[in-house]
Amino acid sequence: MSVEKHLNGLAGTLTALRDQAPRLTRWGSTLARRLTEGGRLLAAGNGGSAAEAQHLTAELVGRYRHDRAPFSALALCSETSSVTAIANDYGYDQVFARQIAAHARPRDIVVLLSTSGRSANLLEGARAARKVGAQVWALTGPAPNPLAELADDVLDLPGDPCHVQEAQLVAVHALCEAFEAALPATLRRVS
Numbered sequence: 001m002s003v004e005k006h007l008n009g010l011a012g013t014l015t016a017l018r019d020q021a022p023r024l025t026r027w028g029s030t031l032a033r034r035l036t037e038g039g040r041l042l043a044a045g046n047g048g049s050a051a052e053a054q055h056l057t058a059e060l061v062g063r064y065r066h067d068r069a070p071f072s073a074l075a076l077c078s079e080t081s082s083v084t085a086i087a088n089d090y091g092y093d094q095v096f097a098r099q100i101a102a103h104a105r106p107r108d109i110v111v112l113l114s115t116s117g118r119s120a121n122l123l124e125g126a127r128a129a130r131k132v133g134a135q136v137w138a139l140t141g142p143a144p145n146p147l148a149e150l151a152d153d154v155l156d157l158p159g160d161p162c163h164v165q166e167a168q169l170v171a172v173h174a175l176c177e178a179f180e181a182a183l184p185a186t187l188r189r190v191s
């Protein structure tokens with residue numbers, strides 16, 4: 001594929017993401033409320049989506065745009081010893097589900113990123129999260145897909161997996177924009 005074709009494909013996926021702005025704004029408000037009430041965000045994905053899950057949690061624990069309070073967020077894919085032990089002892093399908101069963105509480109939010117919406121470990125993770133009453137948000141490629149069906153809410157995007165992945169990074173930043181904008185003024189020190 002030529003570079004021009006790649007960039008045109010990405011532009012199409014980003015156009016579809018623009019239509020999801022109201023959902024991301026709503027997610028940001030919910031996230032601000034849950035995290036300030038003591039909840040936590042757990043994120044997971046495979047491959048490139050694992051990097052995006054880590055990117056999201058880093059923005060919340062560190063900061064995104066503004067200097068502000070830190071919030072509790074864990075990227076389950078980067079727990080190397082847990083991931084390798086669970087995969088070794090229980091199978092790779094369980095690497096997120098077991099960590100979610102260990103860490104998730106009813107007021108938490110579990111963000112699962114996938115391009116296909118078909119990764120078995122994410123499907124098991126969604127089931128585990130729902131079992132404890134945590135809210136499941138999925139970012140996926142084209143719907144319908146099994147992960148979208150299991151999630152409480154889904155941001156699905158059209159396009160090739162590479163473009164979905166690229167646009168999901170934009171979605172992560174947009175969610176952080178909405179999150180920081182929704183924080184109470186006492187926790188938001190604009191710098």
Ligand SMILES: O=C(CO)[C@@H](O)[C@H](O)[C@H](O)[C@H](O)COP(=O)(O)O
Binds near residue numbers: 114116118
């Ligand atoms: O980064 C890429 C492709 O862009 C790959 O590493 C990709 O993330 C991996 O193949 C994943 O296993 C795909 O999982 P998923 O997005 O289908 O859930």
